[in-house]
Amino acid sequence: MALDASSDNDRPGPAPGTPWANAQLALALLAINPQGLGGLWLMARAGPMRDRLLAQLAAFAPQRLHPAMPPDSLAGGMDIAETLLAQAPRWRPGLLAKGGWAVLSSAERTSAATAAMILDQARKSCATGQPTALVALDESATEAEALPSPLAEALGLFADLDGLALADCPEAALPMDKITAAQAILGGVTLAEDALAAIAETCQILGIASPRAALFCMAAARAHAALHGRHVTTAKDLEIAAALALAHRATRQPEAPQDQAPTPPEASLSPPAPPPQADNAQDRAAQDDPAQDTTADAPQPDPATTEMLIASAQAALPHDLLARLQAGRIARQMAKGAAGAGARQASQHRGRPLPPRSGRPGTGQRVDIFATLRQAAPWQKIRRAAVQAAQGTAGPQLLIWPRDIQLKRFQARQERALFFLVDASGSAAVARLAEAKGAIELMLAQAYARRDHVALITFRGTQAELALPPTRALVQAKRRLAGLPGGGATPLAGALDMARACVAQARARGQTPALAVLTDGRGNIALDGSANRQAAQADTTRMAQALRTMRVPALVLDTSMRPRPDVQTLATALGAELVRLPRADAQGLSATLGAALGRDMA
Amino acid sequence: MTPFPFSAIVGQDEMKTAMILTAVDPRIGGVLVFGDRGTGKSTAVRALAALLPPIEAVQGCPVNSATAADCPDWFTPKDSATETRQTPVVDLPLGVSEDRVTGALDIERALTSGEKAFAPGLLARANRGYLYIDEVNLLEDHIVDLLLDVAQSGQNVVERDGLSIRHAAKFVLVGSGNPEEGELRPQLLDRFGLSVEVRSPDDIETRVEVIRRRDAYENNHETFMAEWHPKDAALRAKIVAARQGLMAVKSTSIALYDCAAICLALGADGLRGELTLLRAARALAAFEGATELTRAHIRAVAPMALRHRLRRDPLDEAGSTTRVARQLAEVLP
Numbered sequence: 001m002a003l004d005a006s007s008d009n010d011r012p013g014p015a016p017g018t019p020w021a022n023a024q025l026a027l028a029l030l031a032i033n034p035q036g037l038g039g040l041w042l043m044a045r046a047g048p049m050r051d052r053l054l055a056q057l058a059a060f061a062p063q064r065l066h067p068a069m070p071p072d073s074l075a076g077g078m079d080i081a082e083t084l085l086a087q088a089p090r091w092r093p094g095l096l097a098k099g100g101w102a103v104l105s106s107a108e109r110t111s112a113a114t115a116a117m118i119l120d121q122a123r124k125s126c127a128t129g130q131p132t133a134l135v136a137l138d139e140s141a142t143e144a145e146a147l148p149s150p151l152a153e154a155l156g157l158f159a160d161l162d163g164l165a166l167a168d169c170p171e172a173a174l175p176m177d178k179i180t181a182a183q184a185i186l187g188g189v190t191l192a193e194d195a196l197a198a199i200a201e202t203c204q205i206l207g208i209a210s211p212r213a214a215l216f217c218m219a220a221a222r223a224h225a226a227l228h229g230r231h232v233t234t235a236k237d238l239e240i241a242a243a244l245a246l247a248h249r250a251t252r253q254p255e256a257p258q259d260q261a262p263t264p265p266e267a268s269l270s271p272p273a274p275p276p277q278a279d280n281a282q283d284r285a286a287q288d289d290p291a292q293d294t295t296a297d298a299p300q301p302d303p304a305t306t307e308m309l310i311a312s313a314q315a316a317l318p319h320d321l322l323a324r325l326q327a328g329r330i331a332r333q334m335a336k337g338a339a340g341a342g343a344r345q346a347s348q349h350r351g352r353p354l355p356p357r358s359g360r361p362g363t364g365q366r367v368d369i370f371a372t373l374r375q376a377a378p379w380q381k382i383r384r385a386a387v388q389a390a391q392g393t394a395g396p397q398l399l400i401w402p403r404d405i406q407l408k409r410f411q412a413r414q415e416r417a418l419f420f421l422v423d424a425s426g427s428a429a430v431a432r433l434a435e436a437k438g439a440i441e442l443m444l445a446q447a448y449a450r451r452d453h454v455a456l457i458t459f460r461g462t463q464a465e466l467a468l469p470p471t472r473a474l475v476q477a478k479r480r481l482a483g484l485p486g487g488g489a490t491p492l493a494g495a496l497d498m499a500r501a502c503v504a505q506a507r508a509r510g511q512t513p514a515l516a517v518l519t520d521g522r523g524n525i526a527l528d529g530s531a532n533r534q535a536a537q538a539d540t541t542r543m544a545q546a547l548r549t550m551r552v553p554a555l556v557l558d559t560s561m562r563p564r565p566d567v568q569t570l571a572t573a574l575g576a577e578l579v580r581l582p583r584a585d586a587q588g589l590s591a592t593l594g595a596a597l598g599r600d601m602a
Numbered sequence: 603m604t605p606f607p608f609s610a611i612v613g614q615d616e617m618k619t620a621m622i623l624t625a626v627d628p629r630i631g632g633v634l635v636f637g638d639r640g641t642g643k644s645t646a647v648r649a650l651a652a653l654l655p656p657i658e659a660v661q662g663c664p665v666n667s668a669t670a671a672d673c674p675d676w677f678t679p680k681d682s683a684t685e686t687r688q689t690p691v692v693d694l695p696l697g698v699s700e701d702r703v704t705g706a707l708d709i710e711r712a713l714t715s716g717e718k719a720f721a722p723g724l725l726a727r728a729n730r731g732y733l734y735i736d737e738v739n740l741l742e743d744h745i746v747d748l749l750l751d752v753a754q755s756g757q758n759v760v761e762r763d764g765l766s767i768r769h770a771a772k773f774v775l776v777g778s779g780n781p782e783e784g785e786l787r788p789q790l791l792d793r794f795g796l797s798v799e800v801r802s803p804d805d806i807e808t809r810v811e812v813i814r815r816r817d818a819y820e821n822n823h824e825t826f827m828a829e830w831h832p833k834d835a836a837l838r839a840k841i842v843a844a845r846q847g848l849m850a851v852k853s854t855s856i857a858l859y860d861c862a863a864i865c866l867a868l869g870a871d872g873l874r875g876e877l878t879l880l881r882a883a884r885a886l887a888a889f890e891g892a893t894e895l896t897r898a899h900i901r902a903v904a905p906m907a908l909r910h911r912l913r914r915d916p917l918d919e920a921g922s923t924t925r926v927a928r929q930l931a932e933v934l935p
Contacts, residue, residue, distance in 0.1 A: 034818065112740060116696040128603075150737075150760075153639055187821070196817070202808040209802040214813040235820030366701065451787075473781065 007190030019171045022052055022158035026244050028174055029223040030133045030157060032182045034099075037156035037221030041107075041147065041248070044161035046139065049169045052597045054103065054135070054549035056174050062101035064133070065118065067110040069095075074117050081360065098119040099130030107136035108145040115151040122154075140516045158248035182226035182590050192233050198305040202242060205310055206250035217245040232556060235305060235450070239312040247313040251392040358408040368426035371406035379404075417453040417470045417511040418443070419502055422481075423559065424460040425490035433486045436559050443516065448474050453511065456480055457498055461488035462529050464495035470506060489531060492523030492570075493539035498545060503552050515547070515554040517576070523565035544573035555579060605801075605820055607830035608649035609837055612657055612812045613644050619886075620796040620906050622837075623648045624774045626844040627659045628884040630878060631795025632753065632775030634738070634786075641800040642812075643778040647734045653690040653834050655842060656685045657730055663728040666690060674769035676720050690731030692724050694749075696740060699711060703745060704752075704760050707766070720767045728773040738777030739786045749775065750793050772843045792871065795878045796903075797910040798921065827910040846887055846889040853880065853888045856896040860934055864904055867933045868926065870911040880906040904930055 004586060011026075026040050044050040054062075065074075083090045096102055096118070097151035104118065105109065122132040136155055138147055161169075181599035199214050208214075225233040232594035247398075289315065356368040358375070385393035420440055424433060447454050454477050456468035467480045499515060508511040526535035527543075547554070554576035558567040612619060620633045626743050635643045659666040660679045667673045670682040694703065705723030712718060724733070733749075735741060752758050758771040777794065779786070791797070820828040858880070865875045880895075882903040887895050909922040 084797050112737075113696050116737075120693070120695055149639070191817070197806065199811050200806050200813060203809065204804075204806055209638050211802070211809060211812045211816070214809065215816055218813065218817055366699075370709065499695040 005411045014356065015239075016166065016223075016463070019160055020164055021317040021318045022244060023161060024172055025224075025240065026157040026159045027053070027056065027135075028179060028227060029244070029304050031174060031220055032223040032226055033186060034133035037133075037216060037223065037245075038122070039132075039155040040157045040159060041138060041152060041155040042159050042161065043138045043140070043142075044159075047234045048166050049161050049164050050137070050569065052166075052169055052171060056172065057101050057103070057135070060101045063101045065095065065104040066100055067104075067106055067114055069114065074121055078083040084400060084402050093126075094121050096125050096132045097128075097130075099125040102134050103133050104134060104136045105139075107138050107147050107151065108140045108476075110148055110151060112150070117376045118185055119150060119154050119424075145470075153210060153212060156219060157244045159244070160248075161509055171368070173420060178227060181229065181486055183221065185227040185229070185231065186222060188231055189225050190232055191218060191221065192235075192238075194305060195233055195238055197245075198238065198309055199242075201306045202246060202309040202313065202439065205306070206246060206249070206313060208246060208248075210247045213246055213249045216526065217241045220245045235308060237319050242309040242313045246309070246519055250313060251542075354409040358403065358405060358497050360405075361409045362400075366408045368406045370407045372400065372404050373398075375406055376404040393571055411572065413585075415451075415453060417455060417509045417513045418447055418515060419455045419457060419470075419497050419499055419504040419506075419515050421493070421499055421515065421517040421519070422456065422458045422484065423490060423495075423517075424458050424484050424488075426460075426487045426488060427520055427522055427560075433559075434486075436557070437484070439518065439557060441478065445476050453486055453506075455502060457495055458484055459491050459495035460486065461491070462525055463491055464498045466498060466502070470502075470511070489525045490536075491525035492519060492521070492531075493510045493527045493536055493543050494525065494529075496540065496543035497527060500547055500550065503547070503550055505577070513552055515574075515576070517570070517574070518557045518559055519552065519562035519566075519567070519570070520558065521556075521570045522560075540570065541573045544570055548573065548575040603823065603828060604815075605648040605652040606645050606761055606791070607827065607834050608646065609652045609833035610815050610819070610826075610830045611646055611649065611775055612815060613808055614646070614800055616798045616906060617643070617800050618645055619903075620644055620798050621776075622841060622889060623796065623882050623885040623903070624648060625841050626889055627848055627881055628772070628774050630881045630885060631793065632777065634791070634794040635776070635778040635798040635800055636781050636797065637778075637800035638780065641802055643800065643867045644736060645732065647732060647776050648691055651689045652914055653838055653841075654689040655838060656686045656688055656880050659687050659730075661685045665726045665771070666731070672770065674767070676767055676769075688730075690727055692728040692731065692733050694733060694735045694741075696737050698724070698745065698782070700745060700748065701762070703748060704758055704762075706760070707765055712855070718765065719758070720765055721934055723758075723771075725752055725771040726769055729769070729771050731740060731773055733773045735775070735777045737779050738790075739779040739781065742786075746762075746787070753793060763908070791910045792874060794910065796882060796906040798906050801911075809887050840889065840890060841913055844885065844890070847891070847893075848884060848888040849885045850891060851895055852895060853884060853895045856885070859899060860897055862898050864900070864929060865908065867929045868908060868912055870908055873912075875908055875911045879904060882907045901930055901934055904934075 023042065026042075030037050030040050042050070042053075044053075056416075073092070074095055075098060076092050079090045079092045082092075085188075110118070118134070122134055125132045134155065136147060138152060140146055190221050194493075195218070203211075203214050217238075219242070221233045222236040224237040224240050225231070228237075230237070233360045304488040320530065355371040374400070379401075383401070384395065387393070387399065420443070422436060422440065444454060451472065453470040453472055454468070454474065455466070455470040456477055458465055458467045467484070468477050471477070503515070523536045523540040524531060524533045526532050527539040528535075528578040554573065554574045554578045556567060556578050558578060558580050560567065568578060570576075612855065617633075617635055620635075624630050624633055635646075637643070658668060659668055660668070660673055661681075661683050662677075663673050663679060664677060665674060666687060668684075670679050673679050692753070701723065701727060703723050705721055706728055708717075708719040708721035735749075738746075738786065738873040752771050753773070753775050756770060756772040758769055777786075803812065815826070858888045861876045861879045861883070863874075865879065868875075870876075879900065883895055883899040886903050887893075887899045890899075892899070905923055909926050912922045912925060
């Protein structure tokens with residue numbers, strides 16, 4: 001269902017309900033209530049459409065943020081270089097101290113730590129009564145990129161400019177007079193009777209766990225009502241709020257049509273409760289907590305309202321968005337589990353010390369006081385004479401100038417990421433899938449002891465799947481492994497291709513990747529998905545050689561019933577060590593693996 | 603804006619109980635809250651601190667010392683006058699640097715006036731209060747080690763940049779995180795006194811109530827706070843009474859045997875389990891106004907005191923909560 005365009009004819013600008021109108025509206029609502037809405041997550045690559053949207057903010061001189069910002073410029077603090085020159089403390093305010101609009105470009109590249117700091121600053125600006133309206137520009141190009149989840153969680157609104165043509169995007173300006181009027185009445189806007197219940201039920205049905213989403217939806221509905229001078233929210237306000245604040249958080253479709261991406265088997269998501277169960281739940285809640293008298297007479301949501309909200313949220317959902325967000329969710333977990341750029345940043349704080357080096361202080365680095373003094377010492381006499389000549393006074397005892405400053409440096413130890421490629425195809429499954437699982441469990445236990453990250457790529461049928469992104473949560477790995485079905489063809493080439501992408505990502509995060517391939521080596525699905533053994537073999541060798549050029553330590557475990565040349569070919573192409581999976585001897589297996597992995601990954 | 607009232611937090615009873623117990627007896631150690639986002643974890647910490655009676659601290663003291671004699675030697679109070687402060691809640695942000703946590707050389711004074719002075723860090727501010735770490739499982743290992751050390755000893759020792767400084771740092775560590783995003787090292791798990799698991803409410807009524815109260819808090823602030831103030835005040839009185847009654851709670855040898863028996867049955871590492879279980883049970887008894895520790899108290903707190911101490915096969919997927927419940931039913935019927 002598309003948003004009804006005709007019912008709201010007093011709104012200026014483009015046709016309502018289009019992505020462009022939604023983005024416009026999101027900006028206006030954010031301007032009205034930055035405190036309650038937090039910010040806007042804008043999915044948009046750099047381009048004229050985005051420029052046109054952001055041009056409206058130019059008048060407000062938005063603060064520009066980027067992911068590589070040093071913490072001290074975000075949070076403010078002492079400006080050491082200035083302080084040294086002035087011989088008196090010079091402070092720099094945090095970038096968000098004054099509130100107002102802030103635009104974070106390339107938001108998907110923000111590290112968890114930087115995101116935490118931005119949110120912290122935004123919260124502080126709210127507390128001082130000058131709330132920040134953050135617009136995060138998500139330029140994700142691949143599934144591996146996504147906003148860090150605390151940031152995504154804190155941004156109330158979502159808009160997507162993807163796929164729009166410039167012609168769809170008429171020029172517009174923020175209706176400042178209406179916004180000011182709306183701000184004046186915002187405090188007095190109340191929610192319609194059944195709005196709360198409808199929003200809560202919509203969240204439930206769309207599989208949105210966090211209550212924050214509901215709060216954002218309420219704040220958006222209020223702001224929208226205020227924009228139109230209403231003192232009580234109407235169904236229209238709720239509808240728009242659901243489209244802007246709830247749609248993108250949906251983790252499942254209300255009734256999944258056949259052609260949609262399947263919802264992920266996330267255990268944390270409870271299935272939507274059918275009405276009779278909801279009644280039971282209500283009874284139970286009432287029994288459990290008699291003090292909560294409010295639950296008893298809570299207004300039942302009007303089913304029509306809820307349905308309308310869901311339809312609105314769905315309409316705002318581009319067709320592939322759900323699938324994309326799911327992918328993004330996994331990618332986020334990858335990025336977070338790996339502590340993201342933190343690993344690189346950490347090299348300024350820990351690890352093996354390296355010789356200090358001169359540099360600008362205060363970019364999250366530590367000043368090596370002794371090295372700085374050593375650097376400054378020889379110049380003292382000259383400088384004192386210079387100061388004497390310039391100022392006529394002796395000046396301070398010790399003259400340290402900015403160029404003396406030496407920074408500490410450390411060589412950080414890299415984290416390891418161990419990728420398991422598990423062949424669950426028919427040929428392997430029949431033979432040794434159970435034993436392969438056992439072998440992986442042994443390696444997992446070793447990985448646990450060493451605090452390695454592990455990831456699981458399984459392949460069977462027509463394609464490989466990243467069953468578990470790199471994580472330290474080994475219980476998850478175990479769980480995914482236990483539920484791994486066997487059977488089907490062997491898309492070995494596809495699995496190696498996926499491994500290549502994963503290895504590159506792991507390297508980008510500062511990890512040291514390693515591969516353990518458990519297969520019988522008999523790939524029979526080519527990269528293009530066709531069941532052509534010849535092409536499959538060629539693709540497999542090509543992919544293996546590509547991996548080899550990346551110099552990834554690898555280990556191939558032969559899971560076939562009896563030795564075949566296929567596995568040897570694969571191991572040679574990979575430059576990997578080949579280990580025959582010994583039969584049903586856990587001790588021996590453990591020793592073999594321990595030795596092989598220890599060598600490979602040392 | 604005053605923090606959200608503690609009593610107005612909907613549901614999440616186990617988390618609320620755990621936090622109240624640490625307020626009654628801070629020696630229990632910290633609380634670890636694992637669960638989904640947006641389940642009121644940070645709200646509860648801030649609410650609790652606002653609920654607790656304010657502390658008396660020497661004027662200007664950076665570590666909230668109660669008396670002039672307690673002040674660290676690098677801080678000289680003007681006189682012994684004290685001021686009333688809120689129980690401090692200090693956030694430890696992800697990506698914080700070590701010197702921000704422990705404190706470091708005061709660069710400003712070092713550079714401008716050539717003095718070797720100490721700039722206190724977050725640990726100093728958290729003394730006698732709460733240190734809250736969101737996403738504790740994503741915190742860098744070296745910061746975690748440092749926190750463990752301080753939490754254990756109650757003292758922050760800084761040996762760096764030519765400084766040699768120590769000061770009291772007794773705080774209740776509250777950590778939260780989502781286990782899906784990474785696990786906590788067993789060494790760190792064990793140092794938390796209590797651990798609770800929270801999840802998003804999955805029935806409509808509760809969810810409506812959550813957003814209704816939040817909405818009232820934000821938009822009808824005065825009315826809402828006035829409405830909940832009596833309940834918070836009653837809870838505060840109960841906590842204060844429990845603190846006083848704590849010493850009077852008698853632990854019978856049967857209760858001690860019960861504690862030991864359940865820990866033994868669960869194969870919990872070390873003796874920290876028993877001690878925490880006993881302390882938590884006593885705190886609960888005191889909170890409920892009882893004068894004697896009963897098996898019911900022990901049963902009530904055993905899951906939160908023990909579930910994170912079970913010797914863990916990293917690959918065992920049976921939930922530790924179920925394991926504790928099973929053993930409880932068997933050992934302490």
